[in-house]
Amino acid sequence: MSAVDTAWLRMDRPSNLMQIVGVMIFDGVLDEIRLRTAIEQRLLRFERFRQIIRQQGGSYVWSEDPDFRLDHHLRRAILPGAAGKAELEAFVADLASTPLNPSRPLWEMHLVDTSMGGQALVIRIHHSIADGIALVGVLLSMADDAPVPRLRPGGKAVRGEDEHDPFWLALWRPATDAMLNAIRLSTNLWAKYVGLATDPLKALEYTRLGSAMAGEIGKLLLMSDDTRTRFKGKPGTSKRVAWSAPISLPEVKAVGRVLGCSVNDMLLSSAAGALRAYLADKGDPVADVEIRAMVPVNLRQPEDEGLLGNRFGLVALELPVGVENPLARLYATRDRMLALKDSLQAPLTLSILGAVGMAPKFAQSKILDMLASKATAVMTNVPGPQQPVYVAGARLNQPLFWVPQSGDIGMGLSILSYDNRVQFGLVTDKGLVPDPESIVARFAGEFEKLLMLVLMEPWARLADPQAVEAELLA
Template structure:
């Protein structure tokens, strides 16, 4: 019998989360300047991916007693690396269509759960669609995996020295008693048809029982009650039943230096700036479609990296989820930014991310039907999954071809039909979308709005006086010729720092978005 090892509860949860309308694959598109040499690419992947990471040579096997990673005795690299062609003269539009089609094609369950499709001839270079099942690893780990395939020089040999894969660590750093308690709570509540929020609240109120889990256990279980009591997300066009048709789109890159300068000038993080631009883009899209934004907030699930130093270089899933309400009702770009900043600061100090990691571990050991029911409850509380992953700052080469653009999308669970991805690479920021056709049939109309919202913030900052606090209402008046009351216009402004000068210096016209 082939060798095998037990799959962690968290990875088991991701393995069992697949649905025909939402497959649990991380999908990426890599665009290269030069045409790729297929044989060199094959040798590189065989040596650096399959040769280093045992997980990429193992099948996922589900049994009544749990799930396992089992060595594939017939592993063949050619089953995972395929050539694919686009029509002659095809461009961005056709590549996006192909990526959307592949995003709903299941991976072969009898083989290791990954596949690379190479389009050898794409706009003078090449492109590749990457699909890797989420049970293998999370986004942070998979960025490291992709980086392990690349070089800083086009002349690097395929068979470079490969460091052995670090020994895997326990992905579920949750006290066993607490994990079992979470699983029992979810199972008993759902079996009885009782209110899950009340059940969790009763548990969180049991001081004698909580004392056995310590301070962090109390925080986690209290947060569980709050999470389950959270109402469903706003009833917008982004909610409904998902289909088996996906659309993908990506923007032209934005210089990362401009984002950093704007954030420093406004006392906000790069993440705050980018998430606020996403909220502004969705608001503008709603308005274009004639959908109301009055009092509308769209809740997003935000993956939060929980990896420690000992997890470096390992696969598996080490992240939790936090909820962020995007204030689409706020038309003032600075007021919206400061709201996002405040909410992100609350999330950073929350037990939500470690709690959701514990929940995934708990449902990974609970019956599959319990997992499905509970994740449906969580999915109803959000409309989108949003990720922001930092990538390498310098250009990279894969099999001698320079990597020009890199996009990726994480899967959405339940009936969530929108995925937003932000990835920095080579001192640029790439914004991309994957959407369910029933919710957003035209994501390519949203992606240009992201850069437009960023430009709006940059322009407003440059129009304000340098030595005075940022006033959102004044900025709106200068931008639009109107002044509207803002909850952050008085008493909640921040002094800009000398980096405002840097923002002015780095703000330069960018090329208009290319046509699909």
């Protein structure tokens, strides 16, 4: 097991389990025979899903499970009561709070019957197997682009763009591009990314060679705490989960073009607005509030396509929750994303994970807890396929997933686009935020404030985003 994967394995604690949790909501019922076949042929071809973790001396190794059976990992579930969205959210939250069985491969799926017009597939996979980008892709590798897979001559099923280009890489590539474009890496910085992703211990070498890396280390060590709000505290062992109704991705893109902002800027700003509105509704002070979110950045290289494991770093983004004006908040978010353009935080955090994965566990806990104490949330933003996909004959309506929160971080925000729609999901600690549905319900409204600002502007001026910005902020 790699040093980075070892770090994620040892990060488990009762209050924050290191498992990636996802839910795929379908229109209609899945064909269970086809589902099992898809898992056997497309998921289990990755040996990690058939292996258990054994301790060997002072390290961990992957070992084939001699008692592996798919029935141990694929189960049926029936929701109580009305079996609607609230009951499904509660079921997902319970699973997010429950450890996986360490004597078996660290993943499982629950096929859930609902009253929402179809079934749901709830998935849990331990972070030591792979990072979120890889796992979302692996799960979507079980999907087809039609209810009945098309066949090539000779009877071979077609998935994705090409038989030599697995379906899930169509997700992985734009995710990589989006993350790299968001922080606008220069050629020189990308060379350092490659070096650090290949050998995390090169961080020490880069520290000796240049001031840029040393400066980033200093920033991480001296980073001040963000604003203490009700979102921050000592988490317990129970989670709460909620997700919003989707909003239109083409609308987000159109508004972003008018205002001179990226889709990423628009969505992050809307999330900040939703958090602000929740705090204000609770009567909490919101002026000058800054909430720091740790944002995963994909560091995979072309040769990593199709591989599992963890190959990502983290950057710290301060969400301007204290800014009341929605347009001012949007531009503050944009400016902060631009300020990360020369950041080496992502490869540095990958280096730290690699180093602490080889250190004693108590030392790992001290270092990672120090970093986690500087943040309130973990936030992911992943672009999925922009056309409908099908699993076992059923159309995927809404996919969501959450990465784990380390240390005492008690909130995970997830933004995922699919089929030209964007969905916002939230997982929280029950003791800190018992009603995450009150936050996600505000997400669309925060975007609609920006939409209304654009719609109210004279059309002749919309081609000049800088003029719009200057006048509306005046």
